[in-house]
Amino acid sequence: MEQWRGRDFQFCSMCGTMLYLKSSQYAKCRLCGLKQNAQEIVGREIRYTITAEDLRRDLGTAPFVKLDGPLSGDDKDIERARANQPCPKCNHPWLEYTSRQMRSADEGQTIFYSCPRCGHKFLHNT
Numbered sequence: 001m002e003q004w005r006g007r008d009f010q011f012c013s014m015c016g017t018m019l020y021l022k023s024s025q026y027a028k029c030r031l032c033g034l035k036q037n038a039q040e041i042v043g044r045e046i047r048y049t050i051t052a053e054d055l056r057r058d059l060g061t062a063p064f065v066k067l068d069g070p071l072s073g074d075d076k077d078i079e080r081a082r083a084n085q086p087c088p089k090c091n092h093p094w095l096e097y098t099s100r101q102m103r104s105a106d107e108g109q110t111i112f113y114s115c116p117r118c119g120h121k122f123l124h125n126t
Helices: 052-059
Strands: 019-021 026-029 035-037 081-083 095-100 110-114 121-125
Antiparallel strands (some): 026 035, 081 095, 110 121
């Protein structure tokens, strides 16, 4: 639990908060105010690991992998079957539907219904 104590120079030995270089002489903890001599930091190597997804989020660009199907919000190209069931909103005589296994394999599938007339959408877990 307290692995950071005394192990890493970039973290406060009192509270675990990341230290910042206040001057060229010492690093300081922003939370508890502890000062650590900067000479203890000289020559140490800091490595950071970032992913392409981290960069994408920071830059605010579009996702590298686009979801498909009902989860994406863009389901215009999905082929739908018809159900002889009236729309609960506008009473249109039939609905279009698709199904997808959303939960674990030992549970039923989720059926996504949409009305071609009013656009009402709802789902049913079987």
